[in-house]
Amino acid sequence: MIAKSLMLLLSGLLLLSGCGGTPVRKLEESKSPTPSPVENAPQVETSTVASEIRPAIQDGSITPNTTPTSGDAQLVNPPTIATPITTPEPLSEKDSMTTVTIDPSQVEKLVLMNGSGPLEICRDPQASTISFTAEVISRAVGLDRARELASGVRVLLDNTAPGRYRARIIEPQLQEREECLIDLKVTLPADDSVDFDLDIQDSDGSIAIEGFKGNLSITSLKGAIEIFQAVGNVDLSSGTGPCNVIGVEGSLKIRDGAGACRVSEITGPIEIWGREGELEVRYVTGEVLLIDGRDGATVQSIEGDVTLFGFDPASCVIEGVSGSVLYKTGAP
Structure with a gap:
């Protein structure tokens, strides 16, 4: 019993004196070493941040660089200015009629030079002369121009020799989007004594x-x-x-x-x-x-x-x- 008490007392003394068990580090050794100055620290590579990101296109190409138009705003796709649609000015229409006549007893041969429109020749029981009537329909931009075209159509009758006459249509010069329709009608008396030679030279119609x-x-x-x-x-x-x-x-x-x-x-x-x-x-x-x-x-x-x-x-x-x-x- 006495021996057991002595052994416990001896163990306690050894523990208090630091002998045996886990050693205790001194204060100086337990402190962390002082870090080196920054200039002596190993260099770390600075990370690079992309200044612009180019989105990929499906065909493998990239979009072209865009230049900023102002300090804060960039126009990637500038707006397209639409071209205004102009509606053509409507055409004005003017109709007119011009007529010349001749005594059938003076005509032995008639040369008729028709223009681009249709020609009609017929007899009329009420007629006593040979009449040439041009019915005109002109279309142009502006009523004044349509009237000018209509007034430019004339029927000229020339006496080329005794008993020989020539009738011809004079047509105006047309510009873009202009037209002049001319129908020529020649009316003859129904009298059977009206007999002459007729030569028609027609270009169209x-x-x-x-x-x-x-x-x-x-x-x-x-x-x-x-x-x-x-x-x-x-x-x-x-x-x-x-x-x-x-x-x-x-x-x-x-x-x-x-x-x-x-x-x-x-x-x-x-x-x-x-x-x-x-x-x-x-x-x-x-x-x-x-x-x-x-x-x-x-x-x-x-x-x-x-x-x-x-x-x-x-x-x-x-x-x-x-x-x-x-x-x-x-x-x-």
Whole structure:
């Protein structure tokens, strides 16, 4: 018992004296060392902050650099200034009419030079003179300009020689968005004694003639030709339009460029150069000569001989011919 007490006392003394167990660090050793000055510290790489970020585009490219237009604001996409839509100024319209007349007893031959519009020739029981009437419709920017165009249309009648006259249309010069429509009408007296030769030189537009008496010659570059109930020899040079002749007492000669050509009720010989388009000849008293019909021909009710040059018999219909029918190659 005494020995055990001595052992405990000895252990307590050793603990108090620092011997044995965990050693105790001195104050100087327990303090952290003083850090070195900043200039002796190891250099740390300064981080770089991106001044601008360029968004990627799907095709791999990047958007171009933009330059700031002011200190605080940047316009990435400057606004587009829309161009104002201008509406064309509306056109003004003016209609007018001009007429010249001549005594039919003074006319032996008339040369008519028509313009770009249609031409109509007819007889009027109330008429005593040959009248030329131009109906005009002009369109332009501003009513004053439309009036100027309308007043610029004139019908000039020249006496080129005794008994010979020339009538022509004078048209104004047109600018952009301007037009001048001219319809020429020639009115003849219904008296059967009015008989003269007529030569029509037409640049464009349709031609319609009814009841003319005298030799008739027409040269047309473009437009349809219609002739009804004429007395006298008829000579036509047709351009690109169709040709329709019904009721002629006299010879008929047609040089048809293109388009359909139909003739009927003719008393006299016929000569037609067809070329292109349908060709129909019906109810003729006289010889029929057809040349160069590429699309064939229909010939019916003919009192006389029929001769066809350059036609394929398979493309022709020939019926009711009292005389002979001959197909020939080449041209007469």
